[in-house]
Each structure stands twice: as C-alpha cells, then as structure tokens.
C-alpha cells in the first residue's frame with residue numbers, strides 16, 4: 001500500500017491515486033471489507049487495459065492478484081466441465097491453461113489483455129464469442145457489506161460489452177472468481193470472416209485448439225497495437241446500433257457502409273465511420289487514431305488522459321456531423 005503511486009494501465013498514461021491496495025488472498029479481502037478501511041471512493045483495477053486515467057484518483061485503487069484455476073470435478077460431466085478461475089489470473093494465461101487441459105470454449109478469446117475478474121464486467125468478446133457464452137457464474141463480494149454473492153449467468157445481465165457490473169452494480173462488487181462451463185470436445189467456432197479467411201489462406205480446414213488460438217493471435221496483432229509497443233485501451237468506441245430506417249438512409253448515401261443486422265436494427269462498424277469521417281491515422285496532440293484500425297486510439301508518446309478525451313471528442317463530433325450517429329465510448333474514463 002502506498003500513496004500517490006503511479007498505477008498500471010495499457011494506455012501508458014501517467015496516473016496516480018491516494019492509495020493503492022493489492023489483495024491476493026480471500027481472508028485479506030474479507031478482513032479489509034469488514035474493517036471498514038475501504039472508504040469511498042474506490043476503484044477496482046485489473047490489468048488497466050480498458051481504462052483511461054484523466055486525473056489523479058482521490059481514493060483507493062484495489063488491485064487483485066489472487067491466483068488459481070481449478071476443475072470443479074464433481075460438477076463436471078463427460079460432455080462439459082466447470083472450471084473456476086481467480087479474478088487476478090491473467091486472462092490469456094487462463095485461455096492457454098484451458099487449451100492445455102483440453103477444456104474448450106475460450107480459444108477465440110485468446111490474447112485479449114487483462115484479467116479474469118474483468119471478463120464478466122464488459123462481457124469480453126472477440127471473433128464471434130463472448131464471455132457470456134462460457135460463463136457459468138460469478139463469485140463476488142459486496143464492498144459495502146462484505147457479503148458474498150454468487151451471480152448466475154442470467155443475473156449478470158450480459159449484453160454487448162455490458163453487464164450488471166458496468167450498470168446498476170457498477171463499482172459495488174469485487175469479483176473474486178469466475179466459473180466457466182467449458183466443453184470436453186472441441187467444436188471450433190470459425191464463422192467470423194477474418195478468421196475463416198486466415199485459416200483458409202493457411203490451408204487449415206479443421207484447426208486444432210492450438211492452431212485456432214495461434215491463428216487468432218496472428219490476426220489480432222496484425223490489426224491491433226501490442227500494448228508493449230504502443231499504448232491503447234483496445235477498441236475505444238463501441239459499434240453503434242441504429243434503427244433499420246436510419247441504416248437504410250445511410251446505405252443510400254454510403255453504399256459501402258459496413259453494418260450487421262441485430263435485433264434492434266443494425267450495428268454499424270465504428271471503425272468504418274471514423275475512417276470515412278477522415279480521422280484514420282490522424283493525431284491530435286500526442287494521441288492518435290491507429291492507422292490499421294480506426295476504432296483504436298493510441299498513445300503516440302507521452303500522451304495525457306486529457307489529450308485522449310480531446311481526440312475522442314473531435315472524432316465523435318466528426319462522426320456525428322457527417323452521419324448523425326453518436327459514438328459511445330467502450331473504454332472506461334476515470
């Protein structure tokens with residue numbers, strides 16, 4: 001625990017907090033929660049890969065480093081198995097652990113930065129799979145009372161890059177572990193276009209779990225900046241959903257607009273909108289729109305949180321004035 005220390009985030013922003021608390025075992029967590037030492041405000045920090053720090057945080061940062069992955073044998077069957085992973089596990093280590101043990105379902109989510117504990121928060125997703133597809137339940141502690149609660153998959157209220165932990169229960173629960181329902185048999189999900197194309201061009205028709213993970217890793221780092229090379233929070237904006245009528249109007253003016261039908265209308269590719277509003281590859285101050293994927297804002301070196309916000313605002317305004325579509329941020333602004 002120390003005060004005014006720099007805190008970790010993949011955007012590489014200089015960030016400080018009054019107090020930084022590392023918790024790595026359950027009795028320590030229970031003790032802190034019951035001692036009332038966690039005065040407001042507080043913030044739970046995983047790998048800091050979905051956050052943008054724009055100011056000094058006047059409160060306590062709680063960082064979980066609990067570890068452990070175990071098969072819940074009695075609750076598993078010949079077809080599927082329940083696997084519990086501690087919140088402090090690095091997400092990608094968990095994926096590789098599952099592949100190594102023949103537990104399937106996490107492969108498409110390989111190489112996403114961050115921790116297991118954050119996966120339910122924004123319903124982590126990539127290449128046609130979302131955390132909600134494999135999460136069985138979430139074990140968490142209420143910060144105000146210290147009470148333990150198990151959230152079923154339904155109770156997590158998962159939606160696109162969203163859950164109850166980002167909504168009405170935001171910052172109220174510390175997720176301590178997550179139980180996943182994984183398959184014993186491997187049924188690869190290779191519907192996603194960029195993925196099926198990459199497998200096809202590698203001459204792989206039915207990939208092994210490792211081949212699938214390797215191919216996804218390769219595709220992913222072909223279009224996203226590796227955090228160790230260039231700071232970012234991954235996709236900075238969500239893909240906006242518009243009513244069908246609005247989409248058809250846009251399609252008349254922009255016949256090559258990229259969109260996918262969803263139950264509420266059409267989900268537009270925010271990267272396409274940003275690129276066609278003229279922002280791909282451009283910078284404002286030391287923050288830029290990534291040249292290979294316009295959905296990602298990047299740190300061009302020494303960038304501040306305020307510069308990220310200024311660029312985000314300029315991009316949002318350009319998209320709004322050209323397409324009458326309002327972009328929402330996926331990254332969490334602190």
Ligand SMILES: Cc1cc2nc3c(=O)[nH]c(=O)nc-3n(C[C@H](O)[C@H](O)[C@H](O)COP(=O)(O)OP(=O)(O)OC[C@H]3O[C@@H](n4cnc5c(N)ncnc54)[C@H](O)[C@@H]3O)c2cc1C
Nearest residue numbers: 044046047048049050113114115117118124125175233234
């Ligand atoms: C290069 C790059 C690529 C990315 N690609 C993807 C992608 O393909 N798909 C995708 O969905 N995301 C992607 N992301 C975003 C990010 O990796 C995910 O959102 C990830 O789940 C965040 O994990 P974290 O541990 O870093 O969470 P943090 O950024 O530390 O926190 C995110 C949120 O979760 C909360 N939180 C974290 N841990 C806990 C806990 N134990 N209990 C309660 N609340 C908690 C925090 O308070 C915060 O609100 C990418 C990011 C980067 C930098």
